[in-house]
Each structure stands twice: as C-alpha cells, then as structure tokens.
Amino acid sequence: MPKTSRKTFLTKSLFLVTSLSFLERGLGLFTEVMAGNKPSAPIPEGLTPVSESDATAKALGFHQDANRTDFTLYPERKEPSAKNQFCKHCAQFTKLNDSWGKCNIIAAGIVSSQGWCSAWSQRT
Template identity: 30%
Template sequence: MKTLNDNVSRRRFLQFGAYGLVAVPVVGALGWATAAQAATKVDENSDTAQALAYRHDAATVDHPAFVEGSNCANCLLYTDTGGDWGPCAVFPGQQVAAKGWCTAWVARS
C-alpha cells in the first residue's frame, strides 16, 4: 500500500503551494478587469442618479454643491481605469463617466 509520502514529496507540495499563491492575485485581477469592462454605464434618469444629481458631463451641472473643477476623475470614490468610464463606489456594478459629477463627490487628498 502506498502512502502519501510515496506520491508527493514535501518539496513538490511546497512548490505547488507557491504556484497557487501566485496564481490567485493574477486570476483575481483578470476577473476584476473583465467585470469592470462588462459593467453597464449609469443611466442619468435612474432613481439613484437623480437623487445624487449625477451628470455624465460636469460642465452641464447646475447644483449648489458643485465646486468648479470637480468631476468623477478627481473623486475619492472613483476607481480610475485610465479610460473615459470607470467604477464608482456609489454606483456598484456600474460605470460613471470620468468627466461626470454627483453630490457624493469627495476630493482626493
């Protein structure tokens, strides 16, 4: 009867474990990028967007809380993807325009 030691050496076990530890973040990053690309864009007419006065273009915002120069790209809640659209913590599963704005805007430090 063969034992576990006959089939798998300690060195081989640690080697596979190291490969697994390296693979997890890589696969996770690929999954995040795919999910971000597949996300739908926020509809300005949705209830949440209207409640937060969200607009795709900050230049068209007429709101008392609006600060000149503020937009999603320089908001703490926006995850910059280097493109025109990206994820925002306020609109989970959706993308907002980098040039957009809403009342949840928080300046990046």
C-alpha cells in the same frame, strides 16, 4: 463734456469690475468643462454606463457630463473652487481607463471621468 461726479465714477467702476469678474468666472468654468468633455477612451468591454435615470444617480444629481449639472439645484458646482470637481478626482472613483471608472456610491454601472454628483469628495 459733462462733469462726472466722484460718486458716479466709483459706482460705474465698481459695476464694470463686478461685471468683468462674473464674465471671467463664467468663461473659466465653461472652458474647464468643455476641455474635459473630450472622450479619450472607449467604454470598457462588458460594462455599461450608469443611467442618469437610475434612482441613486437621480437622487444625487448625477450626470455623466458635469456640464449638464442642474446648477439651479447645485449652485456650488458653479463656483470657481469647484472647477476640478469631476468623478476622476473623487474619493469614490476607481479608474478603469482615461474616460471611465467605477463609483463606490452609484454602482449600477460605470461613470465617466468627467461626471459629477452631489456626493463628490476630494480624493486625498
């Protein structure tokens, strides 16, 4: 059996720990986003969801499903600290039912409670 140097052992251990950490973070975000995607309430009568091609929505990187966020443009949304960033927790959100609400910033329709845009701010 070849003898492993201390440096090799530490390097491999560090690589393993780092890899597991990234894997855990990725799975955690995936689980959170997927768990939040289950629609539980219908679109309120007479209201229309904001189109993601709406000029304001587009400028803010809005998606009705936070899982569809462009993580290349908004890598911070992928951070573990952002895992609860959904419209339903945003200061600009007014709940209509369990799945939908109105946004003070993107007013061209209603937004999903599971949506996200770059103007998100924690509701206090």
